[in-house]
Amino acid sequence: MQKNRLFDHLVLILGSLFLMVPxxxxxxTSTHTAADIHSNGLSLAWGDNFIETYEKVLTxxxxxxxxxxxxxxxxxxFILGIGFAIGKIVLSMLAAYAIVYFRLRFATLAFWxxxxxxxxxxxxxxxxxxxxxxxxxxxxxxxGLIVPLLxxxxxxxxxxxxFKSVPDELLEAARIxxxxxxxxxxxxxxxxxxxxxxxxxxxxxxxxxNQYLWPMLMTxxxxxxxxxxxxxxILQVWIGSQIxxxxxxxALAVLAMLPxxxxxxxxxxxxxxxxxxxxx
Amino acid sequence: MASIDINRVSKTYAGGNRxxxxxxxxxxxxxxxxxxxxxxxxxxxxLRMVAGLEEITEGEVKIGGRVxxxxxxxxxxxxxVFQNYALYPHMTVRxxxxxxLKNRNTPRAEIDAxxxxxxxxxxxxxxxxxxxxxxxxxxxxxxxxxxxxxRKPAAFLFDEPLSNLDAKxxxxxxxxxxxxxxxxxxxxxxxxxxQLEAMTxxxxxxxLNDGRIEQIGSPLEVYHEPASTFxxxxxxxxxxxxxxxxxxxxxxxIGPSLLNLDxxxxxxxxxxxxxxxxxxxxxxxxxxxxxxRLDYVEELGAHRLVHxxxxxxxxxxxxxxxxVLQDEMRLAVDPRRLHFFARESGSxxxxxxxxxxxxxxxxxxxxxPG
Numbered sequence: 001m002q003k004n005r006l007f008d009h010l011v012l013i014l015g016s017l018f019l020m021v022p023x024x025x026x027x028x029t030s031t032h033t034a035a036d037i038h039s040n041g042l043s044l045a046w047g048d049n050f051i052e053t054y055e056k057v058l059t060x061x062x063x064x065x066x067x068x069x070x071x072x073x074x075x076x077x078f079i080l081g082i083g084f085a086i087g088k089i090v091l092s093m094l095a096a097y098a099i100v101y102f103r104l105r106f107a108t109l110a111f112w113x114x115x116x117x118x119x120x121x122x123x124x125x126x127x128x129x130x131x132x133x134x135x136x137x138x139x140x141x142x143x144g145l146i147v148p149l150l151x152x153x154x155x156x157x158x159x160x161x162x163f164k165s166v167p168d169e170l171l172e173a174a175r176i177x178x179x180x181x182x183x184x185x186x187x188x189x190x191x192x193x194x195x196x197x198x199x200x201x202x203x204x205x206x207x208x209x210n211q212y213l214w215p216m217l218m219t220x221x222x223x224x225x226x227x228x229x230x231x232x233x234i235l236q237v238w239i240g241s242q243i244x245x246x247x248x249x250x251a252l253a254v255l256a257m258l259p260x261x262x263x264x265x266x267x268x269x270x271x272x273x274x275x276x277x278x279x280x
Numbered sequence: 281m282a283s284i285d286i287n288r289v290s291k292t293y294a295g296g297n298r299x300x301x302x303x304x305x306x307x308x309x310x311x312x313x314x315x316x317x318x319x320x321x322x323x324x325x326x327l328r329m330v331a332g333l334e335e336i337t338e339g340e341v342k343i344g345g346r347v348x349x350x351x352x353x354x355x356x357x358x359x360x361v362f363q364n365y366a367l368y369p370h371m372t373v374r375x376x377x378x379x380x381l382k383n384r385n386t387p388r389a390e391i392d393a394x395x396x397x398x399x400x401x402x403x404x405x406x407x408x409x410x411x412x413x414x415x416x417x418x419x420x421x422x423x424x425x426x427x428x429x430x431r432k433p434a435a436f437l438f439d440e441p442l443s444n445l446d447a448k449x450x451x452x453x454x455x456x457x458x459x460x461x462x463x464x465x466x467x468x469x470x471x472x473x474x475q476l477e478a479m480t481x482x483x484x485x486x487x488l489n490d491g492r493i494e495q496i497g498s499p500l501e502v503y504h505e506p507a508s509t510f511x512x513x514x515x516x517x518x519x520x521x522x523x524x525x526x527x528x529x530x531x532x533x534i535g536p537s538l539l540n541l542d543x544x545x546x547x548x549x550x551x552x553x554x555x556x557x558x559x560x561x562x563x564x565x566x567x568x569x570x571x572x573r574l575d576y577v578e579e580l581g582a583h584r585l586v587h588x589x590x591x592x593x594x595x596x597x598x599x600x601x602x603x604v605l606q607d608e609m610r611l612a613v614d615p616r617r618l619h620f621f622a623r624e625s626g627s628x629x630x631x632x633x634x635x636x637x638x639x640x641x642x643x644x645x646x647x648x649p650g
Contacts, residue, residue, distance in 0.1 A: 167364060167366065169362045169363075169364055169366035170366055170368065172331075172333050172353070172360070172362070172366065173360070173362065173366040173367075173368075173427075174368075174379075175332075175333065175352065175353045175354060176331065176333075176353045176354060176358065176359060176360050176380070177354065177379050177380035177383055177427075178354035178380055178383035178384055179354075179379070179383050183383065187368075187379070188368055188370075191370040191371075192369065192370055194370075
């Protein structure tokens with residue numbers, strides 16, 4: 001028993017080391033100067049350049065036009081991630097609500113049509129989507145960044161399954177209590193879906209935060225650059241004998257990691273609370 | 281407070297499945313009606329049509345003289361109690377109670393007064409700020425009833441409200457529902473598959489089978505004058521024994537036994553005879569009797585249920601503890617206590633016997649020989 005436990009811990013420790021060490025290395029390395037990194041390689045020790053690097057990354061106006069700072073990129077990423085998550089949740093909840101609760105003639109068909117779009121990822125339809133956005137004049141705008149990616153088969157599917165598991169009597173009780181379709185949705189379904197909303201928020205926020213291809217295509221104006229693009233931008237600057245700003249790239253990577261981690265931590269507790277509290 | 285008229289109501293589901301066949305029920309103001317029948321008999325469908333949760337295919341439902349066929353459930357002035365309580369799990373008890381009133385824009389003071397009154401009546405005041413999940417089954421059912429009475433509707437609809445409770449709680453809640461309904465005087469329709477619940481609660485019973493009404497009547501009428509073999513076998517525990525028999529004039533042949541009916545016989549021919557377990561008694565010496573072969577005994581404490589056969593047909597008899605049990609017994613029955621049904625249709629045959637009213641009166645207890 002005791003031996004077993006020791007072994008369990010060993011496995012767990014190894015596993016967490018495996019996942020944590022690269023992050024720690026990235027963070028530690030980011031506190032050294034670029035030249036230091038260039039000559040000594042990656043580092044596990046604390047450097048003395050922490051404040052300078054992060055200050056520079058967050059406030060220096062970089063890029064070709066010199067208009068975009070790290071904090072601006074963080075903000076853009078947040079707008080994208082949150083806009084994404086909220087938009088997807090609202091849209092897919094409403095779609096699932098219509099499919100499950102209204103006696104539409106083609107509800108099942110509509111659901112399967114939505115579902116098959118899972119087979120068509122963004123990359124497949126990226127050209128037509130770009131064309132549409134371009135014709136609508138939405139290039140270089142937050143709307144153009146977010147809207148085309150909002151329709152979510154996954155979200156609709158999850159919410160549909162969830163709504164189907166809500167007992168019919170709740171709807172009937174609400175109807176007798178005089179709640180119309182909108183009131184029922186807001187007063188009963190949305191609060192009941194809290195856990196689902198939290199789960200999907202986590203997934204969708206991270207998905208939106210990590211978007212790379214679509215923002216790169218949609219935005220040429222550097223004011224709309226996201227963190228993901230910023231990291232790449234830094235490493236691209238390799239002019240002549242200049243040393244690439246490894247430290248800044250690492251710092252940005254660490255910064256890019258923080259919000260999703262925070263979101264997961266915050267929503268996970270909500271998620272688990274919801275799971276244990278809900279019994280229907 | 282209102283009367284409810286169910287007028288030739290039918291329900292046909294998509295696909296032609298007919299769940300309710302042209303049902304007529306007139307329910308008086310303040311009456312407690314129980315719809316009873318086996319599962320799939322259409323009783324819930326009928327209730328849900330009254331509630332407005334199910335569309336009415338044909339016919340008319342009137343609540344308080346107003347045709348409600350096309351009205352939304354909320355506009356019908358009814359309240360419903362569900363089998364699984366259907367409380368909103370994310371709201372506190374108080375919010376659950378208030379919800380219907382809030383949606384009707386009832387003034388705050390009025391809501392508070394009504395919540396307090398309902399909570400006091402149902403003894404749920406201590407739980408008002410809890411969520412339903414923190415309540416026991418019985419408490420949840422009280423809250424569900426609170427949600428119904430707080431609206432002061434014209435009618436209560438109960439859809440098997442006690443089925444999820446354990447047996448002991450069911451008995452006490454049964455009493456409470458009855459008491460509450462008496463006190464409020466609200467017209468009620470109650471659906472159950474439990475004949476005991478039906479008997480104890482109802483002013484009048486409606487026995488349904490396969491979407492059709494088999495019989496409407498007071499519990500005693502239905503018990504003592506079942507209109508068909510279906511009602512006879514469904515109402516009462518133990519179920520009425522039904523045996524195939526032949527009538528020859530005034531003589532009844534059940535298997536090998538012959539009984540003289542003293543003129544209480546319907547027309548001659550093959551019949552199904554029904555006899556309640558408590559109407560049989562051990563026969564005196566020399567009396568005409570049924571030859572009964574004992575199979576097994578169920579002890580109920582106060583008396584015994586004795587299962588056995590007459591000829592090859594099963595029969596149940598209630599015997600006092602004092603009665604001597606033997607493998608072969610002779611049982612007598614007052615001919616007036618026999619029920620005759622047509623062999624084919626199963627419907628009740630009129631006898632020249634007692635008028636129905638007399639049947640319900642307690643007859644002098646059968647004497648027990650030594």
